[in-house]
Amino acid sequence: MAFLFKNGEQLYTEGLDMIGRRDFSGAKKKFTDATQKGYTNDGLAQVYIGILDVGANRSSLGCYKTLRNALGDLKINSFKFGLTDIDVTDLIAETELDIKEIEANNLPDSLYKEKSAALIACAGEFMARIGEKNLKFDEIFKGTTAATGNREALILQAEGYYVLGEGSVSEDPKMASEYMQMSYNFRRQLGDSGDQELKLAQDYARSARCWICGRPANGEGIHFQPMRSTIAPVFAKETEGDIVKPISEDVRSIYVCVPCYTAISNRSDDISRVYYERAMAEVHAIEARLEAEIASVRFSASMHR
Numbered sequence: 504m505a506f507l508f509k510n511g512e513q514l515y516t517e518g519l520d521m522i523g524r525r526d527f528s529g530a531k532k533k534f535t536d537a538t539q540k541g542y543t544n545d546g547l548a549q550v551y552i553g554i555l556d557v558g559a560n561r562s563s564l565g566c567y568k569t570l571r572n573a574l575g576d577l578k579i580n581s582f583k584f585g586l587t588d589i590d591v592t593d594l595i596a597e598t599e600l601d602i603k604e605i606e607a608n609n610l611p612d613s614l615y616k617e618k619s620a621a622l623i624a625c626a627g628e629f630m631a632r633i634g635e636k637n638l639k640f641d642e643i644f645k646g647t648t649a650a651t652g653n654r655e656a657l658i659l660q661a662e663g664y665y666v667l668g669e670g671s672v673s674e675d676p677k678m679a680s681e682y683m684q685m686s687y688n689f690r691r692q693l694g695d696s697g698d699q700e701l702k703l704a705q706d707y708a709r710s711a712r713c714w715i716c717g718r719p720a721n722g723e724g725i726h727f728q729p730m731r732s733t734i735a736p737v738f739a740k741e742t743e744g745d746i747v748k749p750i751s752e753d754v755r756s757i758y759v760c761v762p763c764y765t766a767i768s769n770r771s772d773d774i775s776r777v778y779y780e781r782a783m784a785e786v787h788a789i790e791a792r793l794e795a796e797i798a799s800v801r802f803s804a805s806m807h808r
Contacts, residue, residue, distance in 0.1 A: 510540060510542070511536075511537040511538070511539075511540035511541055511542025512537070512542050512544075514533045514534075514536045514537040514540065514542070515533065515534065515537040515542055515544055515548055517533045518530045518531075518532075518533030518534040518537065518548075518551065521533060522551070522584060522585045523585050523586075525585070527555050527558060527559070530551070530555060531551075531552055531555045531556070534548045534549075534551050534552050534555075535552060538552075545577070545578055545579070546573060546576045546577050546578070547577065547579075547582060549573040549576070550570070550573045550574055550577060550582075551584070552573075553566070553569050553570030553573045553574070554570060554584060554640075554643070556569065556570070557570055557598075557640060558640065558643065558644040561640070561644075562605060564602060564605050564606065564609075567598055567601050567602045567605070568602060570598055571595065571598045571599060571602065574591060574594060574595050574598065575595070577591055579591065580592070584639075584643055585643070587639065587642055587643055589639060593633065593636060593639070594639055596632040596633060597633060597638055597639060597640065597652075600625060600628055600629055600632065600633070601640070603621070603624075603625045603628070604622075604625050604659065606621070607621035607622045607625055608622070608662075612666070612669070612670065615666050615667060615669065615670025615671070616667070616670065618663075618666050618670075619663045619664065619666045619667035619670070620663075621663075622659045622660075622662050622663035622666065623659065623660055623663040623664075625659050626655075626656040626657070626658075626659035626660045626663065627656070629652040629653070629655045629656040629659065630652060630653055630656040632652065633651070633652025633653075633655075634651070634652045634653055635651050635652065635653055636651060636652055637649075637650060637651050638650040638651065638652065638655060654693065657689050657692050657693050658689075658693065660685075660686075660689045661686045661689035661690050661693065661700070662686075663686075664682045664683070664685040664686040664689065665682075665683065665686040665700060667679075667682045668680070668682035668683040668686060668700075668703065668704075668707070669703075672707055672722055672725050673725065676707045676708070676721040676722030676725060676726060677707070677708060677721055679707045679722070680703075680704045680705075680707035680708035681704075683700050683701075683703045683704035683707060684700075684701075684704040686700045686704075687700035687701045687704055706722065706723045706724050706725075707721070707722050707723075707725065708721070709721070709722070709723040710747050711723065711727045711747060711748065711749065711758035712745065712747045712748065712749045712758065713727065713749065713758060713759055713760035713763055714732075714749040714750070714757035714758060714759060715759055715760075715763045716760060716762075716763055717749075718760050718762075718763075719747050720758075720760045720761070725761075726760065726761055727758050727759060727760045727761060727764070728758070728759055728761065728764045729751055729756035729757070729758055729759075730756055730757055730758075730759050730764070731755060731756050732755070732756060732757045734750055734754050734755070734757065738750075739754050
């Protein structure tokens, strides 16, 4: 039972050893036990606990804020986390920026302008404060040095313009398309395909004229919808000179603006509901007749016993 008499410094040393072996849960327990016995190594034990908590809860504002406070109490400029060299000033910057990034992402989509602005502003700070230096949390917990401040800035800019594009498409599809194009460009700089952003940029920029009411609309899938239809050559020929066409290029669909589309859809639902209710009434009537016939047969059978 000698372990019961270990002092705080011994527990702290065991915690460091467990970090080296990547036993993070065990390390946190050792550091916690050390602090409970009054040994903090000038606050470094609380910093280790804070880093380990962040690693286990990468989206927790509380964990980042607790770590930031612990880092602010340190009297040293650097320390090691396992084999990773940590500059205190750099880790403070990364922690503060992660807090801002989480706060920006936590904004509701209804505040898309504010959310986009916060993400893009955070991107600027990642470039200015961290730049080409690698992000320490990714190095520690993911084992990669590829994540840098500049790379995170590109990710945040892509996200920021994506949010702005999605939020503004209902009011200004053409501008939303430009925002999606910008998001796509940042994705490409990251080495991603950006297929989703490119498709949305193209859809938002696409224009059509409603086959039914003739109203022009921008933004496929948002303000107008393609509907499969049989389009005779005579009708297709009538649209050849139109700049904004009411039919698809493959001449298999007509374009319908959302007001007409929803009106048709709602009317179809109403008609379907009437037929459904009528059919269910007939089913219930048949069930009632069958039950009555079954009861009659049972009664007749009982009378002949």
